[in-house]
Amino acid sequence: MKPSKIQGGKKMRKVKKWCALLMASVMLAGTLTGCAVDEKTQESGSEQAGDEGKSDEGGKITKSEKEGSFKVGIAAREITNDYNRNIVSASQKMIEDAGGSVVIADAQADVQKHNENIENLINSGIDGLIVHLGDPEQMAPLMEEAEKKGIPVITNGVGSPVAHTIGDVNGDDPLMATLASDALLASIGYAGDVYVVWVPGAPLLETRKRIFEAVAADYPDVKIHEVPAEHNPAKVQTQIEEILTANPDEGSIAGIFGTYDQLVSGASEAIRRAGRGQEIKMVAIDGDVLGFQMLFQEDSPFISTVVMDTESIGKQSAELLLGVMDGSVDPKTISPKIPASCYVATRKNGVEAAEMKWGKNFWEDAGLVKEDVEKQFPKKEDVIVALPSIP
Template identity: 25%
Template sequence: MKRILTGVLAAALALSLCACGGTPAASSTSSAAPAASSASSGGGLAGKQISVMTPYLSSVTTHQMADALQASLEGEGASVTVIDTANDFAALASRIEDVTAAQTDAIVLVSADPSQVENQLREAFDAGIPVFGCDSGYIDGMQINATSDNRQMGELITNYLFDDLMGGKGTVVALTHRPHPGVVKRCEAFDELLAAQPDIQLITEQHVPAEQPINDAQDIVQNLLTANPEKGSITAIWCGWDEPAIGAAQACQEAGRDEIMIVGVDGNEQAVSLIQADTPLKATVAQNFQGMVDIVTEQMGRYFAGETIQPGELYAAATLVTKENAG
């Protein structure tokens, strides 16, 4: 399949493995837990064996967080093993059992729904192994999950699309991945705000697999454009995260459908570059992934230093990114 925007995307892809620059430090929290105030662990991590685990290392943003976690935790003296199960939750469950049996000192679950491996996590809890989340969900027994306020991000990007870009009317396609706990909350915000917009019609919601979200989204949108060939028949495409938005932008440009407006969430550098280049990708919400990493590092350090930490979710602040403030 022909791909375009090669020069822009190639340069941006190299940048997308780095932490998003220019985002604010972690600051806001859920009602369940106090804000982290510093990334310093107070020396509690020295010599600890930490297992950073994810099924989604192929995702740009997940890879970014795993790399940043490894660097941050090792910078505090821990030894870190990053475990990827290539989109396989059954394998993730098995590997959690493995590291529990090997008596790892802590587990960090990255970008994964803990409810899908709850039985294995309960075994870790019973073995006295603390479990932390980084942009994951939260279940009782975990220490904390550092994430963004995904519902607030969903509201922010959806309101910007519906009100500022669409002017309250038109048609929209949704590209989602509801198994991801953060994306689910964004989708729920989208669903509720769409129900309050009588002049905006949802054409279809399409699930985008996590394995190759850019290519799969491009294929999905190409098919939708073929089914809706008239310009103006699709006003906008709402994406639950940035990689489908990138694929959708490629498909629209290849088809000459520059009238379609696309939005995403994450703020990865590839998406920001496309926003700056005045492509159909018009906006994203930049998550502060380094802020999440800092929260996990600090809270884990406090735990191992013998301090009491309050279980729950801690939020790192997120920012709406448009062409006007993209760079």
């Protein structure tokens, strides 16, 4: 049975805004390791720095508006989505609140430029460095150079510890992938054809895919199909449209495992347009604004997103770095891998989950009416926050 339509003229105005947001998101080719993207009208870390930085062909440099008593560099491989923006801006705010100034180097998805930015920051007289995303092997020699200069470095979003750094702060991808896998498999009755959408070579996405395959292996009636993709929702939409055409019969596609929310935003739209949103189930990871928009959309196949506390990743990164810099924290006491909390958002707890992640302004930013969503998807479960225990 299809969910009832949300009524009201205000809703219609919001629907138009939602459609515009979705189409913009679908057309955006967000390049990232394993993190979702949406079109939420939120300032990026660069914009919060005044957006007075200089740009070149390979990236963008921005600085704090005021000089601080110390300087920290933030090298981001890209700042294109909620995941990136939340982490960078949270780190920036904590550093500035502590009296420091920040230089943000955004390589705009250029890996070579990212490594160059890291090297340039190391040689620019900074007191500490945060690196957002990157390849551990490529970064290790640069981190050694920073260590020799006495510059403490912490990474986030890399997915594994990098040599010569304090550690890596990120969501626990095996845990998040397990939660997403359980949600999808339960929704399809542990049987049927499931399509896994991921980007080959992206470390975090490879991990998420590998975990899903391991969980699904316990259920012989589940058949997995691989959908290798690019970081491009529009292209993924075309791929899924072709799969839908090749499998027109009801029940021929049970579910789609998306390795991050925005990657499968086009897939969700393709399924919805094909009128198969009630038949096919879809999950993903990150808990972006776009993920919640898909969750609350009428006739959407999207049933769950595993929400990562990205703001805490940025805060923890800055807090640990500042502690090492002022001597209050011994880097030897810090785990090389520092996980952030996560939780599963479904239509049974989606309203609470959305506000936990994005605050009370979520509804206006997402173009949705809270009261209408609560009426259509009343709360039936509490949000349960999961955090791995590290001895």
